[in-house]
Amino acid sequence: MKFLLPILSPLIAITSALLVGAILILLAGANPLTAYTALFQESLSSYFGFGNTLTKMTPLLFASLGVLVALRAGQFNIGGEGQIYLGALGSTLVGLYVQGLPAVIHIPLALFVGFLFGAVWGWIPGYLKALRGVNEVITTLLLNYIAVNLVSYLVQNPLMAPGAPSPYSPLIAKTARLAIILPQSLAHAGILLALLAAGILWVLLGRSPLGYQITAVGFNPIAARYAQMSVERTIMLVMALAGGLAGLAGSCEVMGLKYRLFEQVSPGYGFDAIAIAFLSRGSVVGVVLTSLFFAALRSGANVMQRSAGVPVTVVYAIQGLAVLFIAISLAVERQIKIQNSKFKIQN
Template identity: 90%
Template sequence: MTQKNCVQILLPILSPLIAIASALIVGAILILVAGANPIAAYTALFQESLSTYFGFGNTLTKMTPLLFTSLGVLVALRAGQFNIGGEGQIYLGALGSTLIGLYIQGLPAFIHVPLALFAGFIFGAAWGWIPGYLKAMRGVNEVITTLLLNYIAVNLVSYLVQNPLKAPAAPSPYSPLIAKSAQLPIILPGSLAHAGILLGLITAGILWVLLVRSPLGYQITAVGFNPIAARYARISVERTIMLVMALAGGLAGLAGATEVMGLKYRLFEQVSPGYGFDAIAIAFLSRGSVFGVVLTALFFAALRSGANVMQRSAGVSVTVVYAIQGLTVLFIAIALALEHRVKIIRNS
């Protein structure tokens, strides 16, 4: 194997790891400046989130929406589209599954659960299809439309849980409980971990097959790599963009559906604490790899899961965790720029 081939193979693997390591090092400096022990802080952070029973269950719970939404961002990126609307698609997916859980009663769980999940997927897919249609048929930038649709979705759900969907005598805006038959089972008794994480991992495997081993995956990659060449290959660029954005929205919709069906059992005004925006960072860190999305989603979920424990035991504010997430994105951006520069130099 030539030196050039080694560089091409190792760079995509090493750059995310270096970015994460660099972010943790800078985070350690911030912890030192705050007057705390970084070793004790990181020990509390990762020991709680990965090695304790309840903590690991909490990590899996937070990983579930991150994984679904990141897969949605990833599949859009493969087609050259930037789906910034994961947050809104989560809200719509949560709304869809809630409606099925509330207003369809008397079904056995083996029918009710898939039906509610399907509704969440369809609601999210419809929300993702809108910017896909606008981009494909009208040339409207998908970054703008997906970002603006986030605000519409959040405010739509807020209106519904404050008015027609609000539970009777509820002290704050939330819906009634969904039917028991529409709830996802707990997979780790005594923890918050539910079957949504298993569904997410299965979905990741299916998406990998779709992108890597199927004609549709080739079509999506061709459109993302060179839409002009894709047209010469008789691939409908417009139809592919709409399909991909709908699929991206549907995956994010499943994130919202599993939050309602597996964790909260009702629709709250604040469905997501920013999972849709974390998913953008996760997708970029994964470097286009479905397996990378799974690992990076686990890392981000562990940060979220152990943050409060770190604050209690080591006296370090949870804002350090958000700083580490931001630094990770910054370093991966630097790594991508350097990698691009190396390619230009080697090809010149």
């Protein structure tokens, strides 16, 4: 039962959110069954809609894994949005200025640099937290604004494509682009990389000494330090890894979807990732399933609006309700544990 809990809890929270969402749809004067049918039929059962869902799932999954691995070490990575922008910038620079390489070298190089840029952006708050005691929530949040404005400046000035009607860079080299996995759709190989990253992270956190160390630091840093674990080094490593994973989300947006750097790389994937990671209750499998759900909502929202006349804002309400329900379940579980502990002490 404990093994199923990380999967069942998000499913229950999502189901509850959809039920409350149905009430909101009724209040909007639409039929919930028609609205949900249009939403999920488009995003999951139609060929092009499913391809669009996989495309949106890619950055959500990468960024959510970044939040998740930080949470395992007791750190709150609120900087996924900025790390996405830095990862996109790194891969764009490789795609634009490194020429003459075959795709088999160019693509891994661009992905590595995107990971590296994001990792550096994640390491900075990790360093400040580990060695200076600065709250990582504040630093990661503020670094979002620096990253967004940095990319905005670059695409409006040195990286702006000649004659571009709006701020964006020239196209990256074809040898730096990810392959399309569903012909005539937007789905690209980035989703395969994201799933691979999820598998590696599942093994790392659950089956390796490093994963044990990360969990120990997150659960009780004092005990971890007593056990000769370097809490400071673990925090910096985890925050760098979190930033690198979010950076890959930006890399895939450039290399698999847009093929150039835009002023607005992400429509808020980094912030959605926070909700997804919390909704998953620390489970890598939960992150994969919840990322798919959020991607399906994003993919089918416009179709639901056209078919059933339901505002797109209802989709964002459903996302928020899902997080609210999981937060309630966590609070209830915590209260039950406290009451059980008191009962055992008394007896």
